[in-house]
Amino acid sequence: KTRFSSFPDVLVITLGRFVLGSNWVIEKINSKIHMPEEIDLDAYRGSGLQPGEVELPEDAPAAAAAPQVNADALAQLMGMGFPEIRCTKALLATGNNGADIAMNWLFEHMEDPDIDDPIPVQGxxxxxxxxxxxxxxxxxxxxxxxxxxxxxxxxxxxxxxxxxxxxxxxxxxxxDTPAPSGASAAVAEPADTKPARYKLVSFISHKGTSTHAGHYVAHVRTADGSWVLFNDNKVVKVPAIAGPLAEGYMYLYERV
Incomplete structure (x- = not known):
């Protein structure tokens, strides 16, 4: 399971209200979405590796890389009728020093039993x-x-x-500077022990039937807990936000 070791001071949630329609035109989704005024994320807090758990690897294994050879020399050798694998081996064996030297190597090693064996890939x-x-x-x-x-x-x-x-x-x-070693390499960060509880402090809504019409407005919670609507140059105190809250586009929560 994936858990969080820390939480942000401000949590921003954006709803996907604008989608590409079947006729390749951006459309607005006007569905009402219930958004809580308070969120508690403590259930998703991680407590480190627990007994019986296996830590996931930090990085995926690196893909094997094919040997690199001079492309022009390779094409020149293959143009003489030599198979690609033999040409590649010849160039690698001679340090990519040109088609002439590689061709001499080919003539000297044509009878090698492993001449057509696959080339081992490098890391x-x-x-x-x-x-x-x-x-x-x-x-x-x-x-x-x-x-x-x-x-x-x-x-x-x-x-x-x-x-x-x-x-x-x-x-x-x-x-290049040498990488720090030992204890100096790891700088301990302070543990995030503050409760992961958030309160809605503002939300932004799009007013209009489509993306080609309307404008954005913002509702902001004041210090006394009331809500104020910012609509262009008009600022109005609103008695309730239940309706507008369900029509929001972006929600900002502050950690409490």
């Missing part, structure tokens, strides 16, 4: 760590180690794409 970008050799190669080009790691993370540890990424993000890239 999602950033899932695996970058090799120190790749980082060193990028730092030799003048980039910092943090920038090199960031580029490799963003490009699934592909050196060729990492270099392109570094140059294309040179103006906006900032140094």
């Amino acid at each position: 999602a970008p950033g899932g695996g760590g970058a090799s120190e050799a790749d980082i060193a190669q990028l730092t030799d080009m003048g980039f910092s180690a943090a920038q090199a790691r960031k580029a490799l993370q963003e490009t699934n540890n592909n050196m060729e794409r990492a270099v392109d990424w570094l140059f294309s993000h040179a103006d906006s890239m900032e140094e």
Whole structure:
């Protein structure tokens, strides 16, 4: 079950009074909806993980990413009649260094028993760590180690794409800062122990038969509990709100 650990100071509820009709024209729903003047949401308050409950994972498993190769070189090799899987393997094995080098690799490995086996998919970008050799190669080009790691993370540890990424993000890239560890990483927030009870303080209504006619008015509760209607430049004290309350469009509740 899903529960709330905290509640807002102001609760806004909007009703779907405007819909797209069958003739593709926006229509207004004029149904009367009973809205309470007080709401108690304490029944939906969570109390943390209880005995016998299993905590849901924070993030869904990352989807596997297919290996990235040079599209032009791949098309060139496939144009020579080589199957796509062999061309992809050749480009990956030669570091995406062009069709000529990959073609030489193909001729040397045509008899390999696993030449047509599926290519193992890699984890999602950033899932695996970058090799120190790749980082060193990028730092030799003048980039910092943090920038090199960031580029490799963003490009699934592909050196060729990492270099392109570094140059294309040179103006906006900032140094990575190490993530806080231990107790300093988590900042405890004060527990929300205030009752989750709300009182209606205002509601907005649309006056008119359709979205193309009429205007909006607002009812506001005053400090003494009475209600005031704001209708353009007219402000009127109203004796009761039972009728207008059922025709509202947006309701604002304040926590008490």
